[in-house]
Amino acid sequence: MSSPDSPDRFNEERATYTVRGTDQPDLEAGVAAIRNVLKTLPTKPGVYRMHDARGDVLYVGKAKALRNRVTNYTQVERLPNRLRRMVAQTRSMTIVTTNSEAEALLLEAQLIKRYRPAYNVLLRDDKSFPFILLRTDHAFPRIQKHRGARRAKGNYYGPFASAGSVNTTLNALQKLFLLRSCTDSFFNNRDRPCLLFQIKRCSAPCVGRIDAAGYEELVDDAKAFLGGKSTAVQAKLAGEMEKAAGDLDFERAAILRDRLKALTFIQGSQAINAQGVGDADIFALAARSGLVGIQAFFIRGGQNWGHRAFFPSHTADLEEAEIFSSFLAQFYGDVPPARAILLDRDLPDAELLAEALSETAGRKVEIQVPQRGDRKRLVDQATRNAVEALDRRLAETTTQGKLLREVADLFDLAEPPQRIEVYDNSHIQGTNALGAMIVAGPEGFQKGQYRKFNIRRAETVPGDDFAMMREVMERRFGRALEEDPDRDKGYWPDLVLIDGGKGQVSAVKAVLDDLGIEDLAYVGVSKGPDRNAGREIFHFPDGRELTLPLNAPVLFYLQRLRDEAHRFAIGAHRTKRAKGITSSPLDEVPGIGPARKKALLLHFGTARAVRSASLEDLQRAPGVSAAVAQAVHDFYHGNVSDA
Numbered sequence: 335m336s337s338p339d340s341p342d343r344f345n346e347e348r349a350t351y352t353v354r355g356t357d358q359p360d361l362e363a364g365v366a367a368i369r370n371v372l373k374t375l376p377t378k379p380g381v382y383r384m385h386d387a388r389g390d391v392l393y394v395g396k397a398k399a400l401r402n403r404v405t406n407y408t409q410v411e412r413l414p415n416r417l418r419r420m421v422a423q424t425r426s427m428t429i430v431t432t433n434s435e436a437e438a439l440l441l442e443a444q445l446i447k448r449y450r451p452a453y454n455v456l457l458r459d460d461k462s463f464p465f466i467l468l469r470t471d472h473a474f475p476r477i478q479k480h481r482g483a484r485r486a487k488g489n490y491y492g493p494f495a496s497a498g499s500v501n502t503t504l505n506a507l508q509k510l511f512l513l514r515s516c517t518d519s520f521f522n523n524r525d526r527p528c529l530l531f532q533i534k535r536c537s538a539p540c541v542g543r544i545d546a547a548g549y550e551e552l553v554d555d556a557k558a559f560l561g562g563k564s565t566a567v568q569a570k571l572a573g574e575m576e577k578a579a580g581d582l583d584f585e586r587a588a589i590l591r592d593r594l595k596a597l598t599f600i601q602g603s604q605a606i607n608a609q610g611v612g613d614a615d616i617f618a619l620a621a622r623s624g625l626v627g628i629q630a631f632f633i634r635g636g637q638n639w640g641h642r643a644f645f646p647s648h649t650a651d652l653e654e655a656e657i658f659s660s661f662l663a664q665f666y667g668d669v670p671p672a673r674a675i676l677l678d679r680d681l682p683d684a685e686l687l688a689e690a691l692s693e694t695a696g697r698k699v700e701i702q703v704p705q706r707g708d709r710k711r712l713v714d715q716a717t718r719n720a721v722e723a724l725d726r727r728l729a730e731t732t733t734q735g736k737l738l739r740e741v742a743d744l745f746d747l748a749e750p751p752q753r754i755e756v757y758d759n760s761h762i763q764g765t766n767a768l769g770a771m772i773v774a775g776p777e778g779f780q781k782g783q784y785r786k787f788n789i790r791r792a793e794t795v796p797g798d799d800f801a802m803m804r805e806v807m808e809r810r811f812g813r814a815l816e817e818d819p820d821r822d823k824g825y826w827p828d829l830v831l832i833d834g835g836k837g838q839v840s841a842v843k844a845v846l847d848d849l850g851i852e853d854l855a856y857v858g859v860s861k862g863p864d865r866n867a868g869r870e871i872f873h874f875p876d877g878r879e880l881t882l883p884l885n886a887p888v889l890f891y892l893q894r895l896r897d898e899a900h901r902f903a904i905g906a907h908r909t910k911r912a913k914g915i916t917s918s919p920l921d922e923v924p925g926i927g928p929a930r931k932k933a934l935l936l937h938f939g940t941a942r943a944v945r946s947a948s949l950e951d952l953q954r955a956p957g958v959s960a961a962v963a964q965a966v967h968d969f970y971h972g973n974v975s976d977a
Contacts, residue, residue, distance in 0.1 A: 360422055361410060361418065361421060361422040363422075363425070364421040364422045364423065364424040364425070365407075365408050365410060365421060367424055367425050367426060367427070368404060368407050368408055368421065368424060368427065369408055371404065371427045371429070372401065372404060372405060372408070375400050375401045375404055375429065376400060376401060376431060377399040377400065377401045377402065378399070378400060378431045378432075379396075379397065379398050379399065379400070379431070379432050379433070379434055379435045379437070379438045380396070380397060380400045380429060380430050380431040380432050380438055381394065381395065381396050381397075381429075381430045381432065381438050381441045381442050381445060382394075382395055382396075382397070382400060382403075382404060382427055382428065382429050382430075383427060383428040383430075383445065383449070383451075384420065384424045384426075384427055384451075384453075385424070385425060385426045385427065385428065386423045386424065386425055387423075387425045388820075389426070390823070391445075391449040391451045392420055392423055392424060392451055392452055392453055393420055393451050393452075393453040393454055394442055394445045394446050394449065394451055394454055395442065396435070396438040396439055396441070396442040397435075397438065398435045398438075400429065400431070404427075407421055407424075414651055415651070416453070416650070416651045417453075420453045435686060436686055436689045436690035436693060437690070437693075439663055439683075439686060439687065439690045440663070440667075440690050440693075440694060442663065443660075443663035443664045443666075443667045444667055446660075446664055447664055447667055452648065453648065454648060454660065455646050455647070455648050455649055455652065455656070455657050455660040455661060455664075456646060456647045456648050456664075457644065457646055457661060457664040457665060462481045462482055462668060463481075463492060463493035463494065463495070463668075463669055464479055464480065464481050464492065464493070464494050464496070464497050464500040465479070465480045465481070465484070465490045465491060465492030465493060465494065465500070466478075466479065466480070466490070466491040466492060466494070466500060466503065466504060466507070466560065467479070467480035467484075467486060467488050467489070467490055467491075468488050468489045468491070468513075468553070468556060468557065468560070469486055469487065469488035470487055470488045470489065471486065471487040471488065472518060472521075473546060474514060474521070474539040474540075474546070474549050475488070475513065475553050476513070476514050476515060476516070476517075476518075476521075477504065477507060477508070477511075477513040477514070477515055477556065478504075478515055479497070479500050479501065479504060489557065489560075490670075491560045491634065492632075492634070492639065493632055493639070493669050493670075494632065494639045494640050495630070495632055495639065495640025495641050495642040496640055496642065499639060499640035500640075503639070505535075506597075507556065507559075507560075508530070508535040508536065509534065509535055509592065509593065509595075510556075510559070510593050510597050511552045511553075511555055511556040511559070511593075512534070512535065512536055512537035512544075512552055512593075513536070513537070513549075513552060513553065513556060514530075514536050514537075514539060514540070515530070515536070516528070516530075516536075516540070521539075521540045522540075524540040524541055525541065526541060527540070527541055527543060528540075531543065534589065534592060537549060537552065555567050555570070559597075560634075560635065561635050563635070567597065568594065568597055571590055571593055571594050571597065572594065574590050575587050575590035575591055575594065578590060611633050611636055611674075611708055611709060611712065612633075612635070612636060612673065612674070613633065613634050613635065613672040613673045613674065614633045614672050614673070614674040614675070614676050614709070614712075615630065615631070615632060615633070615671065615672040615674075615675050615676070616630065616631040616633065616675075616676045616712050616713055616716045617629065617630050617631075617658075617662070617675070617676070617677050617678070617716065618677070618678040618713060618716035618717040618719070618720040619654060619657070619658050619678065619679070619720060620717070620720040620721045620723075620724045621649075621654055621657075621724075622724060622728070623728060624649075624650060625645065625649075625724060625727060625728060625731070626645065626646055626649045626654070626657055626724075627643055627644070627645050627720050627721075627723050627724035627727060628643070628644045628645075628646065628658070628661055628720065629641065629642075629643050629644075629716045629717070629719040629720035629723055630642050630643075630644065630665075630716075631712065631715075631716050631719075632672075633672070633712070634672070641716075641719065643719070643720070643723035643724075643727075644661065644665075645727055645777075646660075646661050654679075655679070655681050655682060658677070658679070658681055659681050659682075659683050659687065662675075662687060663687065663690075666691055666694070670695060671691045671694075671695055671699045672699075673697070673698070673699060673700065674699075674700050674702060674709075675688075675691075675699065675700070675701045675702070676702055676703070676704055676709055676712065676713050677701060677702070677703050677713070678703070678713050678716065678717050678720075679703060680703055681701070684701045685701075687701060688700060688701045730778070731776065731777075734776055734777075734778065735750065735776065737887060737888055737891045738750035738751055738776060740887070740888040740891075741754075741829065741888060741891070741892070744872075744880075744882075744888060745829060745855055745857055746855075747828060747829060747855055749828075750776075751775070751827070751828035751829040752775050752776060752828055753773060753774075753775050753824070753826070753827045753828050753829075754773070754774045754775065754827060754828065754829045754830075754831065754895065755771055755772070755773055755827040755829075755830050755831070756771070756772050756773075756774070756830075756831040756832075756833070756895050756896060756898070756899040757769060757770065757771050757803070757806060757807075757830065757831070757832050757833065757899065758770050758833040758896075758899040758900050758902075758903040759789075759799055759802045759803060759806070759833075759903065760903040760904050760906065760907035767788075767789040767794075767796060767797075767802060768786050768787060768788050768789055768903070768906055768907055769786070769787040769789065769802055769803070769805070769806035769903070770784070770785075770786050770787070770899060770902045770903035770906055771784065771785045771786075771787070771806075771810065771899075772784050772895070772898050772899045772902050773827075774895055774898075779898060784902055785810075786902075786903075786906045787805070787806045787809060787810070789802050789805060789806075791805050799834065799837070799838065800837050800838060800840075800841040801841075803832070803834065803838050803841045803842060804841045804842075804844065804845050807841070807842050807845040807846070808845050808848075808849075811845070811846065811849055811851060811854075812849060814826055815849060815851075826854075827854070828855065829855045829856070829857070830842070830854060830855065830856035830857070831856075831857055831858075831859055831892070831895060831896065831899075832856060832857070832858045832859065833858075833859060833860075833896055833899055833900065834858050834859075834860060835858055835860035835871070835873055836858070836873055838858050839856070839857075839858040839873045839874075839875060842856055842858075842875075843856075843875050856875065857872050857873065857874060857875075858872070858873035859871075859872055859873075859892065859896050860873065869881065869884075870882070870889070870892070870893065870896075923965065923966055923969045926962070926965075926966065929957070930957065930958060930962060933955060933956060933957035933958055934952075934955055934958060934966070937955040937956060937958075938951075938955070944966065945970045946970075947967075948967075949963060949964065949967045952966055952967055
């Protein structure tokens, strides 16, 4: 069985049953649509998707025998209320057959992550995990943090639970093994050691301070350490330090002593003693008051590489085992599994999941429920952490819920807002202008929903905050009208907060009136007298203004939202400005890549000199062909003939 890298490689069959005038939920119409599919449904393993009248995916499921599984949905009297609602909305199905049930399991997880259906358990935190990458595509390998697809040639170590944990480990590894972290271009253009060599965090192979054999030995030590052989590395360093001291080479002995300190720091920073466990991922589940929390520990080579709590959504009315299984299948969609996956309970489909993960990993993966020993102790610790994380989450949810109810009362909303969007602009005298949007809700800031809008329309005058806000709103809500006109996909906010006063609110009102949007709640937030925080004035579209008591919790909450939008806008602006600083006018010339741009700048000295150069001078530049010289000349001077 080959792993389904892309769901598109399967043959899909869309079976549709249409009933006129039944866009609203209708149980009989849903059952009829499913029975229509059953007429041609095979008993092979595969994956099915249920669609509503608009074609949106309601649910993704897998089956060992598709016909048997889908038949269950026609027996509505046996279905729980949740599934009855789903069947009532179903109008068509898409069927994908697979070679085995394990393959169907993997495909199901991929499709859930792609479509995020309303009736599937969803893994909320879908950010990629950071890894440490030791690249092997250079004579002097580089060590670096890595996220995303693992395309670069080298050894990957991870996953780490967070960027903080991988950064801490990387800093210690640089002190311990003195491996370079610079880019290849930086490495190739050095003629003297950089600052990292001065502070004893690099061995400076770029300028020959260490030969290839010595650097390779450091790389081998790093591989041994990251592979779980830290004791052997420690013994080797201790032996070398004693030998250097015996030879009266105290400078080398001091360097080795500092490297041993770095090793001891890494070992001492492990909050969990996992010696002897090897490679393992540990999971435990806790559930209470309708909320489910899953705690994960990542152990590699007997070292703790961090832990993280997850809170999957759409878990109401589901068995804990079903939630756990769905979570694990989605979690390992992008993360390579450890050789051992340790759980706090038995799962009915544990063997199937282990088979599927073994296929994707290309090696055996075992799912175990330890009963004694070090592994049981680690699972118990994960269980305690899961309960504690769930308690914190429930406390936060309670506080957040109260604040959102106060926001609803303050701004005359029918219900506590589930999605709040906050907008801010950032620029310096009109340059590098952009708008920023952040999103918050009952679960806090939803950073995956943040957006930035580069101000690009010719009619938007640089530095005109009102015009910038108009452009942002037109693009944001014009797209919302196009993609979600019925407002049932979660694209529409319940409340919009605008960082600004009467002018910004008037600009937003004009845009929404032009778009025909009349029922969107929006409020401007401006600093009060002398721009004092705590004296904010809230501006309503009808001209009303409101201030809150200085100690009101809801005011602190709204300030946090406004400050987060401000932080995001400034950060995005600084990034854009930094890119602008390193850009060149030659970037705009079509057909000019990095090599030719470098050749022109080396020959003429500045971009201004390139722009004023004659065609003959451009043709004399090394590495520049006649066609390229003509293109550059025409770009700056126009294609004017001599006739």
